[in-house]
Amino acid sequence: xxxxxxxxxxxxxxxxxxxxxxxxxxxxxxxxxxxxxxxxxxxxxxxxxxxxxxxxxxxxxxxxxxxxxxxxxxxxxxxxxxxxxxxxxxxxxxxxxxxxxxxxxxxxxxxxxxxxxxxxxxxxxxxxxxxxxxxxxxxxxxxxxxxxxxxxxxxxxxxxxxxxxxxxxxxxxxxxxxxxxxxxxxxxxxxxxxxxxxxxxxxxxxxxxxxxxxxxxxxxxxxxxxxxxxxxxxxxxxxxxxxxxxxxxxxxxxxxxxxxxxxxxxxxxxxxxxxxxxxxxxxxxxxxxxxxxxxxxxxxxxxxxxxxxxxxxx
Amino acid sequence: xxxxxxxxxxxxxxxxxxxxxxxxxxxxxxxxxxxxxxxxxxxxxxxxxxxxxxxxxxxxxxxxxxxxxxxxxxxxxxxxxxxxxxxxxxxxxxxxxxxxxxxxxxxxxxxxxxxxxxxxxxxxxxxxxxxxxxxxxxxxxxxxxxxxxxxxxxxxxxxxxxxxxxxxxxxxxxxxxxxxxxxxxxxxxxxxxxxxxxxxxxxxxxxxxxxxxxxxxxxxxxxxxxxxxxxxxxxxxxxxxxxxxxxxxxxxxxxxxxxxxxxxxxxxxxxxxxxxxx
Numbered sequence: 001x002x003x004x005x006x007x008x009x010x011x012x013x014x015x016x017x018x019x020x021x022x023x024x025x026x027x028x029x030x031x032x033x034x035x036x037x038x039x040x041x042x043x044x045x046x047x048x049x050x051x052x053x054x055x056x057x058x059x060x061x062x063x064x065x066x067x068x069x070x071x072x073x074x075x076x077x078x079x080x081x082x083x084x085x086x087x088x089x090x091x092x093x094x095x096x097x098x099x100x101x102x103x104x105x106x107x108x109x110x111x112x113x114x115x116x117x118x119x120x121x122x123x124x125x126x127x128x129x130x131x132x133x134x135x136x137x138x139x140x141x142x143x144x145x146x147x148x149x150x151x152x153x154x155x156x157x158x159x160x161x162x163x164x165x166x167x168x169x170x171x172x173x174x175x176x177x178x179x180x181x182x183x184x185x186x187x188x189x190x191x192x193x194x195x196x197x198x199x200x201x202x203x204x205x206x207x208x209x210x211x212x213x214x215x216x217x218x219x220x221x222x223x224x225x226x227x228x229x230x231x232x233x234x235x236x237x238x239x240x241x242x243x244x245x246x247x248x249x250x251x252x253x254x255x256x257x258x259x260x261x262x263x264x265x266x267x268x269x270x271x272x273x274x275x276x277x278x279x280x281x282x283x284x285x286x287x288x289x290x291x292x293x294x295x296x297x298x299x300x301x302x303x304x305x306x307x308x309x310x311x312x313x314x
Numbered sequence: 315x316x317x318x319x320x321x322x323x324x325x326x327x328x329x330x331x332x333x334x335x336x337x338x339x340x341x342x343x344x345x346x347x348x349x350x351x352x353x354x355x356x357x358x359x360x361x362x363x364x365x366x367x368x369x370x371x372x373x374x375x376x377x378x379x380x381x382x383x384x385x386x387x388x389x390x391x392x393x394x395x396x397x398x399x400x401x402x403x404x405x406x407x408x409x410x411x412x413x414x415x416x417x418x419x420x421x422x423x424x425x426x427x428x429x430x431x432x433x434x435x436x437x438x439x440x441x442x443x444x445x446x447x448x449x450x451x452x453x454x455x456x457x458x459x460x461x462x463x464x465x466x467x468x469x470x471x472x473x474x475x476x477x478x479x480x481x482x483x484x485x486x487x488x489x490x491x492x493x494x495x496x497x498x499x500x501x502x503x504x505x506x507x508x509x510x511x512x513x514x515x516x517x518x519x520x521x522x523x524x525x526x527x528x529x530x531x532x533x534x535x536x537x538x539x540x541x542x543x544x545x546x547x548x549x550x551x552x553x554x555x556x557x558x559x560x561x562x563x564x565x566x567x568x569x570x571x572x573x574x575x576x577x578x579x580x581x582x583x584x585x586x587x588x589x590x591x592x
Contacts, residue, residue, distance in 0.1 A: 015428045016435060019429050020433070020435060023432075023433060023441070027444045027445065028448065031448050139569070139573075141572075142520070142573045142576070144528060144547070147561065150547070150551055153554075252440075253437025253439040253440045256439060256532070257532060271440075275443065275532075280447065283447055284444070287441075291435070291436050291440070294435055294437060
């Protein structure tokens with residue numbers, strides 16, 4: 001039964017893949033004028049222009065161009081960097097690990113703090129802590145992530161000197177160093193997630209706490225604390241699973257800005273540098289692979305949701 | 315439900331109403347900024363560099379002696395412009411598409427929703443970045459990109475609302491009495507889906523301002539001498555050792571605008587549908 005459900009969801013993903021890849025491909029159609037000249041600059045040699053024209057197959061109909069491009073992409077051929085000549089796929093995949101580490105830590109931070117604030121807020125209604133949690137849930141989503149990053153740098157690197165303000169250490173190289181370098185960027189990236197999860201989980205918890213089974217749990221003599229933890233949270237988390245998935249996607253988008261501030265050599269920084277160097281192929285590759293990642297995460301979120309919610313029939 | 319009633323209820327949502335007035339004031343500042351700024355925001359004054367807030371420079375000056383308060387005011391202009399793009403482009407492209415899909419229904423609607431859902435899976439800032447890079451880096455193109463990225467949200471909402479209203483008795487009655495599809499959409503569907511669209515428009519101000527400041531921060535939006543809160547923060551970052559306050563002002567301006575957009579959206583939602591309150 002479950003395998004059948006899994007298969008059906010997988011088939012669902014196919015149109016999403018086709019449409020998003022088409023969007024990424026068609027970005028090149030937005031380039032005004034002759035894209036080859038625009039990409040290579042006015043001083044490009046005729047050979048280089050001919051080579052890129054050949055590579056992009058620009059004289060064919062759009063749908064054929066897309067088909068060719070997709071076929072190559074599936075085989076890991078996303079073209080070559082216009083700047084360094086390096087294969088785009090290698091450049092992006094080589095930096096993906098760093099970005100993934102950052103995004104995973106930021107998601108862990110937003111989920112744990114989001115849960116903490118939501119539980120505190122529901123456990124102490126109309127208490128100072130409740131107001132604080134609600135304040136965080138509004139403010140955390142209102143400031144730009146790069147601004148939060150800067151405040152953290154001013155406070156924790158420049159004044160207190162606890163964390164470095166730039167750079168990145170891989171978790172496999174040095175776990176302690178990794179934690180030190182990942183902390184500030186991950187918090188800045190996860191701030192909006194903390195806010196959104198707090199708000200969503202709080203309202204979901206409040207609703208669940210009114211339900212019959214929680215009232216039953218009370219009447220059996222359970223404490224408020226136990227009612228929240230063993231009955232409330234489990235059920236309230238269900239709708240929040242989707243929020244966490246969306247937050248993961250947003251965090252992936254946010255790496256573009258955060259990696260630039262902290263000089264983290266991930267794909268986000270690669271994308272920004274690519275734009276500054278007018279290396280459209282690299283930018284396209286980064287966007288494509290990040291979107292694939294988001295689609296995979298959305299798929300996993302769907303599956304987790306189905307496993308957690310017994311009401312969903314496979 | 316009359317507009318008067320909605321407005322009356324909206325006025326009672328205190329935070330939302332204050333936020334609304336704040337946004338109106340920002341718009342006024344945005345329109346008249348070039349005429350009411352106390353100083354030319356790009357005018358250097360090398361005698362008065364990094365001045366502290368004072369009566370002559372309310373928020374102080376930066377490392378070149380440019381007046382910060384004037385810069386924040388000009389940044390308002392950029393933020394409001396981005397918001398207008400982020401509302402008008404989806405309003406004139408996304409909403410009609412959504413209404414048509416919802417009205418036609420069937421296979422057309424299925425395909426339409428697949429496309430919208432797929433595009434919405436793409437993180438907004440990434441898509442905006444890609445579009446800006448393709449069109450060419452400029453503030454204008456960044457705003458167009460923000461508008462394009464907002465289209466799916468509006469289209470999806472318009473489609474959902476249309477689906478609901480399409481089967482209402484009065485719409486059926488109009489159809490039976492011979493009203494054509496265009497007339498039905500214009501006379502019955504558009505007026506009825508407008509309130510939720512308004513809520514979305516207000517919430518979208520937040521997305522527009524955050525994305526515009528992010529793009530400008532990365533150098534993909536406002537280009538000097540254009541001023542954005544994002545580029546102000548970017549410049550202030552290199553001066554944090556000299557004066558960390560320079561970061562604070564544009565950041566707070568951004569956050570207040572984003573919050574105002576969200577609060578107005580929440581308040582409108584409740585004013586339109588009082589059952590939601592609580």
